[in-house]
Amino acid sequence: MPEYAVEVFNLVRTYSDGKVRALDDVSLQVPTGQVFGLLGPNGSGKTTMIRILSTILSPSSGKATVAGFDVVKQPNQVRRHIGLAGQNATVDENLTGFENLRMVGLLNHLNKAYVVAKSHQLLDDFGLSDAAHRTTTTYSGGMRRRLDLAAALVANPPILFLDEPTTGLDPQSRQDLWAIIEHLVEGGTTVLLTTQYLDEADRLAKQLVVLDHGKIIAEGTSAQLKAQMGTTVLALTFASTDDALRAKPLLADLSTHPANIEGTVIELTVEDGPRVTADALRRIDAATISLSGLALREPSLDDVFLSLTGHRADDVTESDVAPDERRERRRAHA
Amino acid sequence: MSTLPASTSTHSPLRWAVSDVLTIARRNLLTLVRIPTAMVFLIIQPIMFVILFRYVFGGVINIPHTSYVNYLIPGILVQTTIFGSVGTAIGLAEDLQKGLIERFRALPMARLAVLAGRTVSDLFRNVLVLVIITGVGFLVGFRPDGGFVGYIQACFLMLIFAYCLSWGFAYVGLAAPNSEAAQAMTFPVIFPLTFASAIFVPVAKMPGWLRPFAINQPVSQTATAVRGLMLGTPHGQSTWIALMWSLGAILVLAPLAVNRYRKVA
Numbered sequence: 159m160p161e162y163a164v165e166v167f168n169l170v171r172t173y174s175d176g177k178v179r180a181l182d183d184v185s186l187q188v189p190t191g192q193v194f195g196l197l198g199p200n201g202s203g204k205t206t207m208i209r210i211l212s213t214i215l216s217p218s219s220g221k222a223t224v225a226g227f228d229v230v231k232q233p234n235q236v237r238r239h240i241g242l243a244g245q246n247a248t249v250d251e252n253l254t255g256f257e258n259l260r261m262v263g264l265l266n267h268l269n270k271a272y273v274v275a276k277s278h279q280l281l282d283d284f285g286l287s288d289a290a291h292r293t294t295t296t297y298s299g300g301m302r303r304r305l306d307l308a309a310a311l312v313a314n315p316p317i318l319f320l321d322e323p324t325t326g327l328d329p330q331s332r333q334d335l336w337a338i339i340e341h342l343v344e345g346g347t348t349v350l351l352t353t354q355y356l357d358e359a360d361r362l363a364k365q366l367v368v369l370d371h372g373k374i375i376a377e378g379t380s381a382q383l384k385a386q387m388g389t390t391v392l393a394l395t396f397a398s399t400d401d402a403l404r405a406k407p408l409l410a411d412l413s414t415h416p417a418n419i420e421g422t423v424i425e426l427t428v429e430d431g432p433r434v435t436a437d438a439l440r441r442i443d444a445a446t447i448s449l450s451g452l453a454l455r456e457p458s459l460d461d462v463f464l465s466l467t468g469h470r471a472d473d474v475t476e477s478d479v480a481p482d483e484r485r486e487r488r489r490a491h492a
Numbered sequence: 493m494s495t496l497p498a499s500t501s502t503h504s505p506l507r508w509a510v511s512d513v514l515t516i517a518r519r520n521l522l523t524l525v526r527i528p529t530a531m532v533f534l535i536i537q538p539i540m541f542v543i544l545f546r547y548v549f550g551g552v553i554n555i556p557h558t559s560y561v562n563y564l565i566p567g568i569l570v571q572t573t574i575f576g577s578v579g580t581a582i583g584l585a586e587d588l589q590k591g592l593i594e595r596f597r598a599l600p601m602a603r604l605a606v607l608a609g610r611t612v613s614d615l616f617r618n619v620l621v622l623v624i625i626t627g628v629g630f631l632v633g634f635r636p637d638g639g640f641v642g643y644i645q646a647c648f649l650m651l652i653f654a655y656c657l658s659w660g661f662a663y664v665g666l667a668a669p670n671s672e673a674a675q676a677m678t679f680p681v682i683f684p685l686t687f688a689s690a691i692f693v694p695v696a697k698m699p700g701w702l703r704p705f706a707i708n709q710p711v712s713q714t715a716t717a718v719r720g721l722m723l724g725t726p727h728g729q730s731t732w733i734a735l736m737w738s739l740g741a742i743l744v745l746a747p748l749a750v751n752r753y754r755k756v757a
Contacts, residue, residue, distance in 0.1 A: 209594075212598040213597065213598060214594050214597045214598055234600050237599055237600035238600045240598065242595070242598045246591050248590065248591040248592055248594065248595040250519065250592060252522060252523040252526045253519065253523075253526075257519070257522065262599065264511065264512075265512060265515055265516075265599045265600075265601040266599060266600060266601075267503075267508050293526055
């Protein structure tokens, strides 16, 4: 396996005759044996990237290699080295869990005895052995995701692409999947993960890039990104918009990034939560402005976006979203 | 996690392609087992056509030299296999809609296996339907005189024709936005081909403007050949014409479908 499991050079993918640039000159390198995170909101180009790297979609320009093989010129070599799973949990509803795994194993051209044994082992490992011979229509969302991931692992691929693996899952199922992914990486698998959640990227990914409108707007380790934007968000709610507007100039210098005001709420990005909170309260009190609520929280992806781009993560209009992602989302909502 | 040997066998690419087609076909046929109602409806429709034409219209239709039921059943069998090949469009549209085709594209399997596997499983389904409807035909008085060999030749002919046609429906299935639309899109093709044909009534009684189409179109030629083979009556060159239509259809339609498959997803 080369030093970098995935290398992407100046990748561009356009839709609608070039009007929509789903990926706009993206370059990145994923070191072998790590979890690498692609962080971004809907429509930022994450899914397009995964689809190109898994040879489903061809790039408009630029170059990408997976396990050292070119995704355009050597797609079959690429396919032999990857597993793909994601938010859509593309399992065949008319087959049982076991039949799904067997089908994927046989289509990977592994021998039958191995496929059968491996399928049972994976169903066991992922807590699906009781449901192995039920059709997947009877599975819960978490079970479907686990089966989808198991299908991606039947051929023991050294590289795994996970497209928003925990989006829409309950907290327990998320924890379960995280544990599985961590276990895989301990075994030497390289994981390229897309996510909308900072906590997920923080927990799993050693290195991250943040995508926005098809461009990389930040990269580094999760700690570097957090340091870049402060570690805590202090949200102060006032009785009226007037009060909030009066308070803002008093508090502006406490925030490491420009303070954000929305209606009656002011949000400050701060380094030292408790100290700054006490400070903020003293100032508000001294100015006799009445405060109706207060919260300290971890920064969300929204906050990362706000501090990196000046706009919120969910500001993406439908026309900015690549056609394939629109279809994915419709499918996910269906 | 992997205590088992990573054991990729070393078959030739052709053997793997065949294996992939069979894996996909088997998966499609499992769907048939899991959703038996789909199969029931596939059979109920031709049975209703048999009853309608045999007992409702049949009394007023006179066929020279044979009974109407002997004329009708070969036609119904042809119609049923053609309707069966419409399933190719619906099945592929569903796979596309559910994202399964995308999943297949990320696997190191033979490129054509998704299309070939689908058409092969639909062919197999048509064989089953042929057997069942033949049984129904015998129950309502169908007594062909063409012998066993003629019967088998007729079955092969219509299966070949329906198989070649199913590549066209594969194209429709891949072009349709969803499976409901796929089914609706096949209707304008299927309806004139099956009803303005020699399937239910002799084309000689049709109006002059319709007759040239009704006589020469591929479904009529196939129906005429199938009927001739089953009943042991002369049917001109229709067997060869039907085979030529089949060959022409697959040569045109299969590349269209394959090309469409490359573009989707």
